[in-house]
Amino acid sequence: MRVFFAALCLPILWAAPAAAHSPLVACFDNEDGTITCEAGYSDGASSAGQVIRVLQTNKRLILENVFDKKGTYTFKKPVTAFFVEFIGDTAHLATFDSVDLEK
Amino acid sequence: MSRVGLAVIGVVASALLGGAVPASAHFQMLYPGESARMRGGALDLLMVFTHPFNGGPTMKMEKPNALYVITQRGSDGEKEKIDLLSLAEPFEFVGGEKDTGTAYRAAVPATRVRSLGDYVFVLEPAPYLEESEDKYIQQFTKTIVNVGGVPGNWDQTFDLPTEIRPLNKPYANWTGGVFRGVVLSAGKPVPFAEIEVEFVNRTPGKQGWTGKPQVKAPHPSLGGQSIRADANGGFAVGLPRAGWWGIGALNVGPVKEHKGKKLSQDAVIWVQVTTVK
Numbered sequence: 001m002r003v004f005f006a007a008l009c010l011p012i013l014w015a016a017p018a019a020a021h022s023p024l025v026a027c028f029d030n031e032d033g034t035i036t037c038e039a040g041y042s043d044g045a046s047s048a049g050q051v052i053r054v055l056q057t058n059k060r061l062i063l064e065n066v067f068d069k070k071g072t073y074t075f076k077k078p079v080t081a082f083f084v085e086f087i088g089d090t091a092h093l094a095t096f097d098s099v100d101l102e103k
Numbered sequence: 104m105s106r107v108g109l110a111v112i113g114v115v116a117s118a119l120l121g122g123a124v125p126a127s128a129h130f131q132m133l134y135p136g137e138s139a140r141m142r143g144g145a146l147d148l149l150m151v152f153t154h155p156f157n158g159g160p161t162m163k164m165e166k167p168n169a170l171y172v173i174t175q176r177g178s179d180g181e182k183e184k185i186d187l188l189s190l191a192e193p194f195e196f197v198g199g200e201k202d203t204g205t206a207y208r209a210a211v212p213a214t215r216v217r218s219l220g221d222y223v224f225v226l227e228p229a230p231y232l233e234e235s236e237d238k239y240i241q242q243f244t245k246t247i248v249n250v251g252g253v254p255g256n257w258d259q260t261f262d263l264p265t266e267i268r269p270l271n272k273p274y275a276n277w278t279g280g281v282f283r284g285v286v287l288s289a290g291k292p293v294p295f296a297e298i299e300v301e302f303v304n305r306t307p308g309k310q311g312w313t314g315k316p317q318v319k320a321p322h323p324s325l326g327g328q329s330i331r332a333d334a335n336g337g338f339a340v341g342l343p344r345a346g347w348w349g350i351g352a353l354n355v356g357p358v359k360e361h362k363g364k365k366l367s368q369d370a371v372i373w374v375q376v377t378t379v380k
């Protein structure tokens with residue numbers, strides 16, 4: 001099974017305790033033509049209802065939706081290389097790129 | 104030679120041996136390789152009943168009573184319990200003195216360790232007859248693995264007869280840090296519980312220990328350290344070296360007899376320490 005994983009892009013807000021947690025995201029190739037992504041925070045907070053974006057490498061938007069109550073979102077596997085953004089609260093952002101695909 | 108003379112020789116010999124061989128405790132290992140994983144994926148669980156500081160002797164394990172994992176992603180995430188007992192396969196583990204003993208391993212597939220979150224692996228071994236003490240030992244053992252940094256149920260209890268409830272993530276400890284926990288029996292704290300702490304002194308391989316011992320103990324009390332919980336069952340242990348540390352609370356479980364002999368139900372938790380670089 002192919003596993004994609006996050007490359008983090010974290011705005012570091014040391015002065016703001018409420019933003020001290022870090023967003024995390026991981027995606028999996030279900031090998032049935034779909035990709036499942038999961039997201040959460042380093043303090044255990046939920047990503048439910050928060051935004052996921054799937055983009056081509058040229059940043060053209062493929063889709064935008066929200067994580068379900070389990071912090072999971074499944075979508076049809078893009079035919080081109082892509083990356084995923086997890087738009088967390090207070091501008092937290094985590095991404096992963098298909099160049100990080102595990103062989 | 105008189106009996107007194109033999110007794111004196113025996114005492115001296117014991118003292119000399121005691122000085123030469125650091126005290127080392129029984130520990131039920133439940134070893135997953137790395138506990139803090141960036142990615143999910145298959146892992147091999149090693150289950151060996153041994154003395155991890157000395158590297159042996161290795162005790163023969165019977166088929167475990169239970170082996171399972173309880174996983175959770177996020178503080179409020181759903182728990183999922185997955186039975187792993189059918190994956191447990193026996194093999195002969197080669198100890199540090201080339202002694203062997205039946206151990207078990209389980210090849211846990213990637214589909215079981217895929218998601219972000221905590222994975223609390225629990226081993227409930229069959230009681231082991233320690234003939235030298237004419238008693239049984241049964242160590243309820245927890246090892247906690249995390250994938251991707253999203254915590255889950257690492258700090259929870261799991262209705263074991265006896266267990267150590269961690270107050271620090273067992274997979275997230277720097278060298279020089281402190282690990283804290285509470286000893287529980289039937290869910291209640293055990294005041295002044297006897298606790299042993301031991302460093303895994305060699306690297307476990309697929310068939311047995313690999314390499315040489317990393318640490319030499321200059322005194323028996325340092326190989327297997329013995330401490331007490333406080334009046335509320337709580338304890339704190341310093342972690343001076345990277346690697347795996349076993350923490351075991353002895354004879355704290357509620358059942359005290361098995362097959363007409365004394366039974367020591369112990370609670371074991373494994374802690375991995377990472378070097379500060």
